[in-house]
Amino acid sequence: MKFDNRTLVLMAAAIVINIVVGQIVAWVKLPLFLDSIGTVLVAILVGPIAAAIVGTLANLLWGLLFDPVAAAFFPVALVIGLTAGVLARYGWFANLWKTIVAGAIICVISTIVSIPIIVYMFGGVTGSGTDFATAYLLAIGQNLIQSVALSNLVQNMGDKIITAVVAFLIAQRLPRNLTSSMPFFAYSRS
Amino acid sequence: MASLTKKKSDKPSLLYTAGESFLHRANPLTSLCLLLWMLSAAIVLPTEGTATLTLAAIAVALVTGVGKKALKRLLITMVPIGIALTVVHGLLIDRQDFAALGPVQISASGLDYGLRVFMRVACMLMATLLFVTTTHPADMLKALDQRGVPAGIGYLIASPLLLIEPFTERARGIRDAQRVRGLNLTGSWKARAAALPVLLVPLITLALSDLDHRASVLSGRAFRAKPHRTVINAPPDSTLQIWVRRLLLLLAVLQLGLPLLWRL
Numbered sequence: 001m002k003f004d005n006r007t008l009v010l011m012a013a014a015i016v017i018n019i020v021v022g023q024i025v026a027w028v029k030l031p032l033f034l035d036s037i038g039t040v041l042v043a044i045l046v047g048p049i050a051a052a053i054v055g056t057l058a059n060l061l062w063g064l065l066f067d068p069v070a071a072a073f074f075p076v077a078l079v080i081g082l083t084a085g086v087l088a089r090y091g092w093f094a095n096l097w098k099t100i101v102a103g104a105i106i107c108v109i110s111t112i113v114s115i116p117i118i119v120y121m122f123g124g125v126t127g128s129g130t131d132f133a134t135a136y137l138l139a140i141g142q143n144l145i146q147s148v149a150l151s152n153l154v155q156n157m158g159d160k161i162i163t164a165v166v167a168f169l170i171a172q173r174l175p176r177n178l179t180s181s182m183p184f185f186a187y188s189r190s
Numbered sequence: 191m192a193s194l195t196k197k198k199s200d201k202p203s204l205l206y207t208a209g210e211s212f213l214h215r216a217n218p219l220t221s222l223c224l225l226l227w228m229l230s231a232a233i234v235l236p237t238e239g240t241a242t243l244t245l246a247a248i249a250v251a252l253v254t255g256v257g258k259k260a261l262k263r264l265l266i267t268m269v270p271i272g273i274a275l276t277v278v279h280g281l282l283i284d285r286q287d288f289a290a291l292g293p294v295q296i297s298a299s300g301l302d303y304g305l306r307v308f309m310r311v312a313c314m315l316m317a318t319l320l321f322v323t324t325t326h327p328a329d330m331l332k333a334l335d336q337r338g339v340p341a342g343i344g345y346l347i348a349s350p351l352l353l354i355e356p357f358t359e360r361a362r363g364i365r366d367a368q369r370v371r372g373l374n375l376t377g378s379w380k381a382r383a384a385a386l387p388v389l390l391v392p393l394i395t396l397a398l399s400d401l402d403h404r405a406s407v408l409s410g411r412a413f414r415a416k417p418h419r420t421v422i423n424a425p426p427d428s429t430l431q432i433w434v435r436r437l438l439l440l441l442a443v444l445q446l447g448l449p450l451l452w453r454l
Contacts, residue, residue, distance in 0.1 A: 005413060006405040008342055012349035013397045019350070020357045024389050027365065028375055028382040037394065057346055064327055065204055068318035069267055123307030124278055127270035138282040170394055178401060
């Protein structure tokens, strides 16, 4: 698959958005990542393949530059791009309510992909705040996979819905001259 | 001085550390193959093996002058993971061999499993740290260009590397400007949540505003006129390094493949 120059430039900007927005979120000290806004934006504007490439490269570059552990989760970023792109193809980013549902679907699918990485590679922990929820669920009798799945699902739900909504709002407000050469965006026009 | 320190701490710190060691001078593809071999070894080796490999990687990091940065990152990442693994596998997951240790019940097999995971992750992390602290991303890109990676892929890797710093500066500028207008980044969670769109929207809009211009520049430079780009100052390579790379890749595949065949 070959992308035109404008799409390539958009994809590069989206990779930077993923990385820099992650930093802004750290400034406001909220339990969010929002590190997939660029990925979902490209999914809405260009499609699933471009979004999967953006997610994968953003994760690998983040790992290469700042945090090697992040690179282990590149399959999750890839699946977020693919899922968002497929949802966009079927009109799930055409209005705010559908976008919220799309964010929830992205959350569930990305959590399913992250579970084997967390459980089999990291033994069910990641060294982050989510481990407290995992430990609590284990203490009340859930098994490891259920605990990891539930704690990550709860933590990611708000994050992925906000990500989808922000990407949707930005895509809808982009000037026509920018989006006119992106035919895939027609599936998400309200 | 305080603001200078604050500004420095705001910067994302690149893990690469300049140096003249054998790993710094090695072709980035050789370092990448070493990383792949270590990752595959970490998957198949028992705890003793991953512990030995981790210690060896730490020794190499110290010899190559990247030890301080690599060890700091290793500790920051592994201490919380170690504590969480001890609690989850030693105390919480129900196992047959729970034994009383003071007021708590602790499982030896759980701790053993936790240690195995801990050393595996530490080994993988140390392998990656050895690579990222001794290989500059720009050199990696040149090595990929030299091997004929398509121009589009090269652009998608190189362009973000060049743009991250200016965009981080822009984000800082937006934050400071909004603070002057009364934005509160240290208040209640509601105030901080309200601050998020005020910071995000201008940055993302800015990032997308000059897309047309940058695309025109690429077109103007006949960016994809030829399938592969020519690298002027490609990282040095040698026949020895080419053979080392082949050996490391072969070992990586055999390490992963032979145990699987054995099980079949």
